[in-house]
Amino acid sequence: MATIEDVAKLAGLSRTTVSRVINDQPYVTDEKKQRILEAMDELGYVPNSSARRLRNQRTDTIAVLLPRITNPFFANLIESMEKKASHWGYQIIVCQTHDSKKKEMDYLQLLKTKQVDGIVMTSLCNDWKAVEPYLDSGPIVLCNEYMEEMSVPMVHMDHRRAAYESTIHLIDQGCQNLSYVCGGSDTYLAQERKAGFLRALEERSLPFLEEAMMDWAIHVQDGREVFQRIQQEFPYVDGVFTGSDEVAAGVVYEAVKSGVGVPDDLAVVGFDNQMLSLLMVPALTTIEQPVEKMADRTIEVLVKQLMYPTSVKARRYIYSHKLLVRDSTLKEQLIHT
Secondary structure: OHHHHHHHHHHOOHHHHHHHHOOOOOOOOHHHHHHHHHHHHHHHOOOOOHHHHHOOOOEEEEEEEEEEOOHHHHHHHHHHHHHHHHHHOOOEEEEEOOHHHHHHHHHHOOOOOOOOOOOEEEEOOOHHHHHHHHHHHHEEEEEEEOOOOOOOOEEEEEHHHHHHHHHHHHHHOOOEEEEOOOOOOOOOHHHHHHHHHHOOOOEEEEOHHHHHHHHOOOHHHHHHHHHHHHHHOOOOOOOEEEEHHHHHHHHHHHHOOOOOOOOOOOEEEOOOOHHHHHHHOOOOEEEEEOHHHHHHHHHHHHHHHOOOOOOOOOEEEEEEOOEEOOOOOOHHHHHHH
C-alpha cells in the first residue's frame, strides 16, 4: 500500500508539501498540486478518510442523481463511478429521480444540508437556473447530460454525432422513410440527438416524418407499442432510430412476432450497447458509449473540486462513441454488393 512518502518521492516534492495538499492548506502552487494529484492517482494512494473527515467536516460521500437504476446504461455508469470513488476514499449514494422535478430538487438539498460533499447529475429535469444556486453549497458535475449555458464541468459523448452516424447508416442500408423514436424531447441531450438525425436527413435529401416521431418511448413495452403504431398508422416506415436498446428490442421483438422481416422490411438502431442488444435475434445495431472513461473522469473532476475548489474550471470533456453494426440493420440484399 502506498504511503505519503511514496507520493512525495514520485512527485519530487517534500512530505510536508504533500501533506499541505492533502489537507487543502494554502501556499502550494497549482503546478505542485497537479504533480501530487497525479502521483496519488498513479500510486493509488488514498488519504486516511476518517482523519480527513474530522479535519474538514466532510462526509466523504457523493450523490449521483439518475432517472432510474433499472436502465442498464445507468447501472453500468454507477458501477464504474463507485470503483473510482472508492479509489479516492469516497462512497456513492444513488438517487433515482424518475424524471421528477421535485425529486431532483429534494436530492439537491443533500448538498445544501451538507449530507453529501458533491453531486453528479446524469440527467436534468429542472431548468439550469433552478439548479445553479446549489453550487454555493458544493461542487456539481454533469455526466451524460449537458447544456451550453451550464457553468460546471460536463462529461459526455457527442450525441449529435452519434445520432447523425446512426441515421446515415440506416439510409446507406436503403431506408427512405425513417421514424425518430426517443424518451422525451425537452432535454438538451434529446435535442442534440434529434439535431443529428435531422442533419442526416437533410444531407441525403430525405423528408422528416414528423407524424411518425414518437417521443414517449422508454421501456421494452414502449418499443412494442411503437411497432404497432408503425404498422397501423405508418406502414411506409422502413427504418427506426431509437434512443435506447430497450426500446429497439421491443420494436424488433414485436416485428419478428408479427412476421415482419428485420432488417429487410424494417431496420432498427438502438443506443447504449446494453447486453440486451447482443441477446436479441437479430442482434441490434447500436451506439456504444465509453461508460468507464466518462465515469472515471466525472469522479476525478469532482474529487479535485472538493480538494481544490478553485483549481477546476467549468469545461466540457467530450468522448468518442462507436457505431456497432449488427444484424438489425444489415439488409440481405446489400451484404453481397
